[in-house]
Amino acid sequence: MSHNQETPGDSCSDRPRREELQHLAELEPEARYEAALRICAVGDGSQGASATRTVGRIAETLADTRSRHCVTFAADLVSRLLHGGAMSPGEGDRLPRSVAAKLVRAQHLRDIEPLFVELPDGLSDPAVELRACLLGELALIGSGDGRRSLEAYAERLGELGHPLARLPRTRLDIEHRFAVRVRGLGSVKTTKQLRSRFPEAPSTDRGAAVGHGVSDARDDGRANAAARPFRAGGWAREPEARFFTLPNPLSLDDFGISFIKELPLRxxxxxxxxxxxxxxxxxxxxxxxxxxxxxxxxxxxxGQGQGGAYARLYAWDSFYALMGMPTGVPLLEAVRRAADHRWLRFMAFTDWFHHDTSDLAFAVLDPTRTRVAVLAATDTDVHRDRPA
Incomplete structure (x- = not known):
């Protein structure tokens, strides 16, 4: 969930719709579902977008209400909305991800499992996306392993080429911190916090000299993959993803801030x-x-959270891009190779780093010590820069 989720339909013109939602929330699940079906039947014309949002919210509230029937109701409404084509691309992506996350959090697995009885013929079926997200959410909590219907559905998604199907059905050890909140470990906003959590990399004159002689290795496809988690999450500023080559191998002792400061980074x-x-x-x-x-x-x-299934996919795509690795490499092999890279976090005091919301910057040195990737992102609005 985002720090400040802005939900559609909060303007004065949508006040009647909010009142309608409040009324619907007081109904029993069956009545809410029937009301949503009526809205689907008449929700066209100028009120179409508002009606679609209302049905989407009903689907989310049903997903959050523990009941075998609510699982079926929520899944059916999502399929109807996606099949109708009335949703914007962004909302069409967000709704199944949100409903899947709520279903996995609120419902018993035995009530979710019947959704996977029928295998899909293709990815165009609107029912498929919700189920793919459900499998992704279940994998993150280590649930569903050994269930034949779920395993058969996951295998079928792989045959059809669904993007989520490349992820394992269980959480890897390297993913142990996903969605886990640790008291006292929020965003790193100051150099004091950074030093307290991670060992400082050396700063050397040799590093600065090598950094001054790097070559830009532009790769737009790789840059887009590296930046995807921040774009999908709606971070305030366009991330910076850059790649450089070095004429000679760089010593690990020289891979520090003096080297990074010589790179032509925004x-x-x-x-x-x-x-x-x-x-x-x-x-x-x-x-x-x-x-x-x-x-x-x-x-x-x-921005808005993208749900665990796609957040996991975007994270791995970005991780692969930082290492310059083809996506066809198995994840466990990628984990093994990651240990051979040198990974840095860095921060500075520029117009980019604001130290008040979320700033992230990484530099990655490959095993040959001749290629460096940099990814920087900030969630501070560029139009609200604070004075120094």
Whole structure:
């Protein structure tokens, strides 16, 4: 869920719709479902978008109400809305992800399992997307393993080429922090916090000299994959994903902030314009992967969470992009290779890093020590920059 989710239909013109929703919430689940069906039947014309939002909200409330019938009702309403084509692309993506997350959180697995009895013929069936998201959410909590209907459905999704099907049906050890909140461990906003959690990388003159001689290795496809978690989550500013090649291997001792500061990065433009010293610390692959997952799972201040299934997919796609690895490489092999990379977190005091909401910046050195990837993202609105 995002820090500040803005739900559609909160304007004065939608006040009657809000009142209608309040009334519907007081009804029994069967009555709410029947009311949603009536809205689906008449929800066209100028009120079509508003009616669609109402039905979507009913589906979400039903998903959150523990009952075998509510599982069926919520799944049916999502299929109807997606089949009708009345939803915007963004809402059409968000609704099945939201309903799937609520179903897995609120319902018994025995009541969800009947949704998987019938195998799909293709991915165009609107019922398929919700079920794919359900499998993804169940995998994150380690549920559903050994259930024949779920395993058969997951195998069929793989045959059909659904993007979520490339993810394992169980959580990997490297994913142990996904969706887990630890008291006292929020966003890293200051250099003091960064130093307290991670060992500082050295700053050397040799690193600065090597950084000054790097070559830009532009790759738009790779950059898009690396930035996807932040774009999907609606972070305030366009992320910066850059790739560089070095003429000679870089010593690990020289891979620090002095090297990074020599790279032509937007996030470091105007370095020194704010009070404070830039800092880089050595981190681990699981820390980076967790931050990538959280970026779209939680969503930006003015964005929306994408649900666990797709947040996991976007995190892995970004992780692969940072390592320059084809997506066809199995995940466990990617985990093994990640250990051979050097991973840094860094921050500076520029117009990019605001130290008040969420700032993230990573630099990754590949095993040959001749290729570096950088990913930086901030959730502070560029039009509301604070003075130094």
């Amino acid at each position: 996030c470091l433009a105007g370095e020194g314009g704010r009070r404070g010293s830039a800092l880089a610390c050595v981190t681990t692959p699981d820390d980076v992967l967790n931050e990538l997952f959280t970026a779209s799972y939680v969503g930006g201040v003015n």
